[in-house]
Amino acid sequence: MQRQLELAALAVGLVGWMCSVLTRCLALWKVSGTVDNSTATLPAYWDGVWLEWDHWDLAQDGSLHCSFYQSLMSLSGSFRTWRALIMAAIGVGGFAAAIGGVGLIWFPKRGQVKVFSGSLFVVSGILLLVPTAWTCHHTSQPLEGAVLLRRDWGPALYLGWISFALMLAGGLIKQYLLKI
DSSP: OHHHHHHHHHHHHHHHHHHHHHHHHOOOSEEEEETTOOSOOSOEEEEOSSEEEEEOOTTTTOOOEEEEOSOSTTSOHHHHHHHHHHHHHHHHHHHHHHHHHHHHHHOTTOHHHHHHHHHHHHHHHHHHHHHHHHHHHHHHSOOOSSSOEEEEEOHHHHHHHHHHHHHHHHHHHHHHGGGO
């Protein structure tokens, strides 16, 4: 029973890690547009940590333009911090999955491997939580300007929250196994 629970905890942590990779790859972190856009001529923007998407012509051809940020120096310091934290979360989560898999196969009786792998999953989840929560906070702040703009959470933020929950659950279950 304990081996199946350990395998399930590793699978939950691994799925959380894969979700964090998808969170990094998706460019849909913040969705901006106009409130009451009845003419469909004003642009909608989809911002991510790595790419920005411009959906300029909604009425005509529905073209979508995607581009990398032209200069990293023009991005705010918090933006660069988000990128670093996401990459750290992916790296730590991958290391946790590798340690958990190796420990499951070659060291099934060693509790230290379970604790180490579980701790790394928890750390990885927290590293991903910081930029996700930070972006959610900035997105919910009101925008000021002549045109009423709205900003919403993009799908990548929801995936980031799910990833955090899965890695946290997988890590805590692995640590709980030591007590059994």
